[in-house]
Amino acid sequence: MATVSPPARARAKTHKAATPPSDTQSPAARRRPGFRREQLSGWGMIAPAALLLLAFIFIPAILGFGLAFTNARLISPRPVEFVGMDNFARLFTDPTFYRALLNVAYFTVVIVPVQSGLALVMALLINKKFRGVNFFRTVYFLPVVTSMVVVSLLWLFMYRKDGLINEILSAVSFGLIDGPDWLGDPNTAMPAIIILSIWQAAGFHMIIWLAGLQGISGELYEAAQLDGTSRWQQFRYVTWPGLFHTRSLVLVTITIQALGLFDQISVMTQGGPMDSTTTIIYEAVQSGYRQQETSYASAISLVFFVLVLLVSAVQRHLTREKD
Secondary structure, three states, X not given: OOOOOOOHHHHHHHHHHHOOOHHHHOHHHHHHHHHHHHHHHHHXXXXXXXXXXXXXXXXXXXXXXXXXXXXXXXXXXXXXXXXXXXXXXXXXXXXXXXXXXXXXXXXXXXXXXHHHHHHHHHHHHHOOOOOOHHHHHHHHHHHHHOOHHHHHHHHHHHOOOOOHHHHHHHHHXXXXXXXXXXXXXXXXXXXXXXXXHHHHHHHHHHHHHHHHHHOOOHHHHHHHHHOOOOHHHHHHHHHHHHOHHHHHHHHHHHHHHHHOOOHHHHHHOOOOOOOOOOOHHHHHHHHHHHOXXXXXXXXXXXXXXXXXXXXXXXHHHHOOOOO
């Protein structure tokens, strides 16, 4: 039996009647003024931080990039002129720059595995429920909240020829060991800086490791214990894989901090003795403020930025999660 379609006018009326009223058709339109006020409020809240970032991060970075290709000085009656790659040509023929690069590489290669490993051991020790665990957490983390300048001054007196460390060595060995001049000897100056840096910053990365350890489900350890695994096997097959993302974060942060070594050098050795502890950042500060060559300091800073970017990219690639 054939069906008869309604007339076109009837269909139009039916369609018109089915259309909801305009006030209920788009409820988002009625909320639009309130939504815009929320947006304005949000932009107002982030405006102070954005202005500070713009004033103290982005604008100085852009100016530093531009100054690297000029002959600008901190105080000079001469007008600033564009010199192209002259600053970089001078930089790459400067033996002090290569010595600073070697010192930073030496510092980074040693401190990254040692500090991250020590922080992991500390995190494993305090990741247990026993009496006094909060006390040990506080003691381990205490050097982190102390200013690096204060810590450097403290260790500066300890590293003196007649300082605490040499006195302890002499007392333990009954006078047989005469401690060296730790910061005055090129062979011991950088190892002394490394020991200080590890002691000061290990607690910070301990907290990161501890957060990763507490994020691993306890059911995995219970299942491993039921299978009769040893503590080493639990660490190898449960703990270490579960710390993958934490491991990447710790390695990247330690590497960036190591490449930016400055405070300890400025307070304790001033780059000496014989440039054995000079670093890239220290050379940039020396050139920019003491020698007033802001253009050359900007060139050093630009090279340092590229170096950190490359090292971080390579490290990120090596520690990426593989399928």
